[in-house]
Amino acid sequence: xxxxxSNNRIIQWIDVRLPVFSYADHNVIAYPTPKNxxxxxxxxxxxxxxxMIMIVTGIxxxxxxxxxxxxxxxxxxxxxxxxxxxxxxxxxHSNGASMFFLVVYIHMFRGIYYGSYxxxxxxxxxxxxxxxxxxxxxxxxxxxxxxxxxSFWGATVITNLFSAIPYIGDYIVTWVWGGYSIDAxxxxxxxxxxxxxxxxxxxxxxxxxxxxxVHKSSNPLGIxxxxxxxxxxxxxxxxxxxxxxxxxxxxxFMYFVFFxxxxxxxxxxxxxxNPMVTPPHxxxxxxxxxxxxxxxxxxxxxxxxxxxxxxxxxxxxxxxxDTSRVRSATFRPIYKQLFWLFVADCLLLGWLxxxxxxxxxxxxxxxxxxxxxxxxxxxMPLVGKYEKPKKLPNSIFEEVSKQCRxxxx
Amino acid sequence: xxxxxxxxxxxxxxxxxxxxxGIIMVDNTSHTQGExxxxxxxFLLVSTSTLGAAGVVMAAWPFIHSINPAKDVxxxxxxxxxxxxxxxxxxxxxxxxxxxxxxxxRTVDEIAAAVxxxxxxxxxxxxxxxxxxxxxxxxxVGVCTHxxxxxxxxxxxxxRGDFGGWYCPCHGSHYDTSGRIRxxxxxxxxxxxxxxxTTDTTIVIG
Numbered sequence: 001x002x003x004x005x006s007n008n009r010i011i012q013w014i015d016v017r018l019p020v021f022s023y024a025d026h027n028v029i030a031y032p033t034p035k036n037x038x039x040x041x042x043x044x045x046x047x048x049x050x051x052m053i054m055i056v057t058g059i060x061x062x063x064x065x066x067x068x069x070x071x072x073x074x075x076x077x078x079x080x081x082x083x084x085x086x087x088x089x090x091x092x093h094s095n096g097a098s099m100f101f102l103v104v105y106i107h108m109f110r111g112i113y114y115g116s117y118x119x120x121x122x123x124x125x126x127x128x129x130x131x132x133x134x135x136x137x138x139x140x141x142x143x144x145x146x147x148x149x150x151s152f153w154g155a156t157v158i159t160n161l162f163s164a165i166p167y168i169g170d171y172i173v174t175w176v177w178g179g180y181s182i183d184a185x186x187x188x189x190x191x192x193x194x195x196x197x198x199x200x201x202x203x204x205x206x207x208x209x210x211x212x213x214v215h216k217s218s219n220p221l222g223i224x225x226x227x228x229x230x231x232x233x234x235x236x237x238x239x240x241x242x243x244x245x246x247x248x249x250x251x252x253f254m255y256f257v258f259f260x261x262x263x264x265x266x267x268x269x270x271x272x273x274n275p276m277v278t279p280p281h282x283x284x285x286x287x288x289x290x291x292x293x294x295x296x297x298x299x300x301x302x303x304x305x306x307x308x309x310x311x312x313x314x315x316x317x318x319x320x321x322d323t324s325r326v327r328s329a330t331f332r333p334i335y336k337q338l339f340w341l342f343v344a345d346c347l348l349l350g351w352l353x354x355x356x357x358x359x360x361x362x363x364x365x366x367x368x369x370x371x372x373x374x375x376x377x378x379x380m381p382l383v384g385k386y387e388k389p390k391k392l393p394n395s396i397f398e399e400v401s402k403q404c405r406x407x408x409x
Numbered sequence: 410x411x412x413x414x415x416x417x418x419x420x421x422x423x424x425x426x427x428x429x430x431g432i433i434m435v436d437n438t439s440h441t442q443g444e445x446x447x448x449x450x451x452f453l454l455v456s457t458s459t460l461g462a463a464g465v466v467m468a469a470w471p472f473i474h475s476i477n478p479a480k481d482v483x484x485x486x487x488x489x490x491x492x493x494x495x496x497x498x499x500x501x502x503x504x505x506x507x508x509x510x511x512x513x514x515r516t517v518d519e520i521a522a523a524v525x526x527x528x529x530x531x532x533x534x535x536x537x538x539x540x541x542x543x544x545x546x547x548x549x550v551g552v553c554t555h556x557x558x559x560x561x562x563x564x565x566x567x568x569r570g571d572f573g574g575w576y577c578p579c580h581g582s583h584y585d586t587s588g589r590i591r592x593x594x595x596x597x598x599x600x601x602x603x604x605x606x607t608t609d610t611t612i613v614i615g
């Protein structure tokens with residue numbers, strides 16, 4: 001029984017017993033990949049790398065962090081001032097969270113533009129949405145741990161969302177807190193969850209990749225792989241492309257870590273948590289702002305909470321809301337414009353989430369929320385049905401060859 | 410070691426030790442030696458991989474170093490002790506770097522016993538004068554050199570072992586009035602911490 005292509009006897013011996021080498025060959029080295037992947041396909045691997053950076057920096061931060069109301073704030077300051085390279089670990093971790101969301105958002109928009117969630121990749125997409133949801137929970141609880149004013153009041157506001165649940169809401173909030181306010185039991189359990197959930201994310205990433213490797217990557221043309229000519233081995237072509245993109249991304253990441261470490265943070269979070277004083281202007285981290293804007297756009301407590309969570313959960317049913325059989329927006333003239341409008345709408349919601357909930361901002365929030373849901377629930381099903389897509393190319397190979405010839409001329 | 414077209418090379422055909430401008434390179438892994446710029450690509454691959462590996466090693470250092478003692482721990486690494494209230498024959502224990510330090514104000518008899526020992530009788534030979542700065546003050550780290558227990562003998566009525574110094578209850582090591590190991594499993598004398606007399610009655614340990 002010989003499964004690996006290697007001629008090395010030791011590798012063969014191991015591979016028969018534990019097929020790591022043939023597995024790596026199958027999934028990373030000779031793994032067939034569409035020839036035409038653009039740089040928009042880099043973000044998945046970048047997200048994976050950031051996850052690893054977050055886990056490793058998190059483990060080493062946890063060795064010096066104290067999850068107790070009396071000392072949590074001081075322990076984070078001690079990490080920055082006294083622990084060797086603690087400032088680096090902390091700023092890699094805090095900016096890494098922002099970078100993680102940035103990369104995942106680009107990854108998700110890419111999926112929406114190129115219809116990556118369409119059959120047969122629905123479960124791949126849903127696993128991805130689950131990763132995103134768990135990421136949000138993890139990020140929220142991580143933000144509470146430094147125990148500054150924003151940590152405390154952010155945690156108060158977010159956990160109070162559950163109080164909107166009729167009848168049992170208040171009990172649930174008390175249960176989540178482990179007391180009658182955010183206090184020592186809360187920070188302790190948040191720390192435990194914050195440490196645990198990345199392992200859950202890692203498991204979900206495995207599911208995500210497992211599903212990915214069944215039908216392979218989608219591609220910018222959105223047409224299926226038909227012949228071996230449409231494909232390239234992953235290594236060295238996409239390993240080097242992923243590494244190159246990772247290098248560019250790391251320049252951005254490291255710029256923030258070394259030169260603007262508090263760019264994404266709130267100055268108020270350098271004031272130790274005070275349960276007696278709420279800061280005048282509470283804002284969540286930037287990656288939650290669009291949903292925060294949706295929450296505030298709805299002038300009803302329960303309604304706002306439901307609509308806001310729906311804004312996230314609606315992503316699960318995207319594969320069924322999009323009725324078009326053409327995957328890539330490149331061939332969908334109307335959807336393409338609506339998509340870019342949707343991107344602009346998300347950015348607008350993000351901007352509105354950081355503004356006070358008054359005057360013109362309220363009206364803009366209404367409009368932006370309406371388009372957010374209208375895009376998914378009305379435009380996607382209808383446009384998919386009535387839009388006339390452009391003619392699809394016959395094969396990836398044909399299209400790639402055409403571009404090569406065009407370049408040579 | 411599998412070429413991009415997926416076909417394995419027979420061992421005999423695997424190219425090794427290509428030389429490009431005097432630089433010896435290892436296996437031509439991408440099977441490019443037939444191409445005009447094959448060796449150049451190999452050079453790029455080897456140099457890039459080396460640089461990448463060096464980068465990973467350098468990136469690992471902040472993580473490794475972060476669990477070394479932090480600056481606040483190092484700042485607490487010296488302890489000042491006032492000896493004025495320690496009468497002859499008394500002993501006190503102070504904390505230094507998380508460990509007990511034994512300070513004994515030795516009596517004339519104890520000093521005489523420590524000085525009068527034949528060096529051949531010692532497992533870890535050391536003369537008493539090398540272990541003290543002022544003969545009446547014996548200052549040692551109170552941690553048994555066997556497996557880290559704290560020997561008894563600081564308080565009146567404590568077991569002090571067969572040599573009047575300290576006795577470790579864990580595995581039965583006996584130390585003399587100079588803190589030297591005399592009997593039992595411990596291999597070395599009690600450690601002398603770095604210290605200095607800042608006045609006649611004050612020392613700084615560490």
